[in-house]
Amino acid sequence: MKIERVDEKTVKCFLSNEELEEYQIDYKDFVLRSEKAKQVVHDIILQAEEQVGYKPPKFAFDMQIMLLPEEGLLLTFSESDPINGIPGAGQLMEYLREMKQALERSKQELGAEGSGKAHLQEKEKMVEKQKQPKPGKAIFAFDGIRQVMAYAAALPGNLRVHSALYEMDGVYYLFLEKGSAAYEKFSRLCIQAMEFGRLHGTDETMLLPMREHGGCLIEEKALQKLRG
Numbered sequence: 001m002k003i004e005r006v007d008e009k010t011v012k013c014f015l016s017n018e019e020l021e022e023y024q025i026d027y028k029d030f031v032l033r034s035e036k037a038k039q040v041v042h043d044i045i046l047q048a049e050e051q052v053g054y055k056p057p058k059f060a061f062d063m064q065i066m067l068l069p070e071e072g073l074l075l076t077f078s079e080s081d082p083i084n085g086i087p088g089a090g091q092l093m094e095y096l097r098e099m100k101q102a103l104e105r106s107k108q109e110l111g112a113e114g115s116g117k118a119h120l121q122e123k124e125k126m127v128e129k130q131k132q133p134k135p136g137k138a139i140f141a142f143d144g145i146r147q148v149m150a151y152a153a154a155l156p157g158n159l160r161v162h163s164a165l166y167e168m169d170g171v172y173y174l175f176l177e178k179g180s181a182a183y184e185k186f187s188r189l190c191i192q193a194m195e196f197g198r199l200h201g202t203d204e205t206m207l208l209p210m211r212e213h214g215g216c217l218i219e220e221k222a223l224q225k226l227r228g
Helices: 017-023 027-031 035-052 089-110 115-130 145-153 183-196 204-213 222-227
Strands: 002-007 010-016 061-068 072-079 137-142 162-168 171-177 198-201 215-218
Touching (some): 002 035, 010 017, 010 035, 017 072, 027 035, 027 061, 035 072, 145 171, 145 183, 145 222, 162 204, 171 204, 171 222, 183 198, 204 215, 215 222
Antiparallel strands (some): 002 010, 010 072, 061 072, 137 198, 162 171, 162 215
């Protein structure tokens, strides 16, 4: 296993075919994020820390996989920060945080004495918030199809949002558009999506690379079809 430090946030690791056989793992395992692949990645990160002083990110990292015919695999790890530099993402994240906090406070206050007035005040705040322009589209990235299916299974059946599923380089991208759904329900879907994946962006043009270099797996009603 050869590990090379590229910069402060990036490290590369070369696994020869012999090492892949020793681990009993191949390219597909890394693409599908199998348990064996996760263990190998964990070992690589530990060795990278010891050998080149690599400090893994606190939250998440991106992993790029390059197949080298007759040689092995080249894995590149870099820090993932999908929010910075993405137009509209910060606005959506801020709104979702506020929505989540408001829903939690509302639940707590409903069970407390005098909650009627507090609940009314909370609803008034939400009405004011809903008057402000908000993103009606979002793209979420998932590390595997199982995460996408688990997310879809956790949702109600009467969905009115538009959804499409794309795949590129082993990552699955779910496009959500509010459609005729109430914004509160759309926000709830987005909040739940972040429990299974991560926000990739709010601009539909960010789907262009997936459409050109990846593939569209489900063009319409992706969530409904994944629920079965």
